[in-house]
Amino acid sequence: MQFSTLLLILCGLVVASFVLARRRAIATAGGYKGIRSLHSLPAYYGYFAAMWAAGPALLLLLLWSAASDPIIMGRVVEVLPEPYRSIQGPELDLVLNDVRVLAAGRGSGTEQQQALQGTAAHYQSLQAASRSLLATLAIFLALAGGLYAYRRINPRLQARNHVERVIRAVLVGASTIAVFTTLGILLSVVFEAARFFSRVPFHEFLFGMEWSPQTAIRADQVGSSGAFGAVPLFTGTLLISGVAMLVAVPIGLMIAIYLCEYAAPRVRALVKPVLEILAGIPTVVYGYFAAITMAPLLRELGQALGLQVASESALGVGLVMGVMIIPFVSSLSDDVINAVPQSLRDGSLALGATASETIKRVVLPAALPGIVGGVLLAISRAIGETMIVVMAAGLSARMTANPLEAVTTVTVQIVTLLVGDQEFDSSKTLAAFALGLVLFLVTLLLNVVALVVVRRYREQYE
């Protein structure tokens, strides 16, 4: 049976449970007139039965789809033809993959695939058996669940409360998915990073001053020593983020102040969507802008002033990244400035302060913790930003505080280390995970601190 057919049948069963249970609930109450004697509205009895019909069957589908293939493959391995009996590990995976390809009818007729024809047929038959077993079981479960709920219906059954509990469970489930995904990502990064640190000492990575991840293939190659000191990457990231924050924080803050304290409603209604558009521009476009417009512009400007500006200067990248972050800063600051009670502004104005004195002496100090929180979030965006720097920042690690020189960042290195054909167990690729871990931890820390600061601030004005 096709999987989609099975799903349709299950849906039908669920709907039928709903309709029948609802009808029975009304019947047990003695018709529509007696509905007030029911604990819950009739539809809740319908949902109650529908949940019983759908829940167990869905759970079975989930478990089956996760567990069936490994079990079937275990059986397939047992019937592999003679030459493949003894192989193991990655080679076995290749063989089994061929079996899958053949079973799906996409074989390309290689020698190995011809030898595996029989196995593939066996695999197919096992799969078919598995599918029909699943269909039978699922339909049975749906029927049994629906029937069980149907039998339980009586006016005192607290269907409404049961439904509430199930809804709650579903919502909790949804949020755990997010948490577990984050944990999963973290664990995979930690795992790979640990492999890296078993080859390169931790302190050498964190405090080393030289970054040159290309290991030599031939002994006579130069500049390929394979050094993994990440400090130049950190300083490069800091330099670019620093320039970006120098642009984004003052401008974003001034925009927020203008919008909150000075702008007429009509101006506000115009500027806010424009800022949202700015926030919605894909970073790839900012990347173009940085590489194609900003970099040459700065070069020419530098030449006119007699300055040496690298074409991948940190300044250019940082400026564009700053523009990207402006809406972020302005909308966060806008929120916190708006949260400062109007009564404080009134108090200051009533003492004869001007609007700007009020902002400087009352509104901003009161909003400061929230603004700091917003800036921290913005910093974490800046150091995690990838596309702009990949397109417009340099590749070679250089330790400098001069924004006119080219520097590289953590994210750029992660991308260059992983892009292209790579073996996934060389120090070079594993270094990307170590960098990723650092990035993850730093942004996590920044976000947590920012959230705590902002929350404190909110409580202050509850």
Added chain:
Amino acid sequence: MASRISTTMDAAAFVAPAGGGEPGTVGDIHASDPVITVRGGNVHYGETHALKNVSLDIGRNEVVALIGPSGCGKSTFIRCLNRMNDTIEGARVTGEFRLDGQDIYAPEMDVVMLRTRVGMVFQKPNPFAKSIYENVAYGPRIHGLARSRSELDDIVYGSLRRAGLLDEVKDRLDRPGTGLSGGQQQRLCIARAIAVNPEVILMDEPCSALDPIATARIEDLIDELSQNYAIAIVTHSMQQAARVSRRVAYFHLGMLVEVGATDKIFTNPSHRLTEDYVTGRFG
């Protein structure tokens, strides 16, 4: 008569012809030595006509209590006197508002200077998120009233003393003003207002968020302050109006219905609406 106050027919019908002052208001709107004079004041918030043709004087060293049901325009009226309505989008003020004979709404009037001369205390205490000292020093600092730190100290201590708060806070002046109790916060706000040495103090229900003891302290304070300042106080408590004020103005639906000496208003009001309100049959 009814044609002048034309927007609300049933209310207009209640308003009896003049009893001695401007048409529309019963009682004498004049003060012997007025600081503030209002003639024919009107306020619109967009479509809402919140203050209708109000005329009233506030005398030097006099406490005038403004009473009336919620939404009758008491706050609107006092906010006209220091132009706080300027901050409200769509508020439109017409009529004659004078401070010491100067037109408050004249184009050449400096709003900032006006507000130092007409101070305000709000319904909810609103100390700044600063230290107690800085809260009081705020006004003197922005207006450059003190030439040295010791002058500033004098102003701050003097204001706190006159607000009856100094003894309670003198050893924690550097602590945040928001950490004080509600009543202390309100006295801090009063200290903050008198620190810039205004001529008039407007108080909009200054005790409505306070407990009875804190309220009593503020009332005593108002009594003392009335020796140096003209005070207009909005209150919902008839007892409070009776205790602190010399004159009472009763507002109703944006109109000033009756003005008179406090004991006259509470014992023998001339207007039906006033009588209904002060005897508790209304509002």
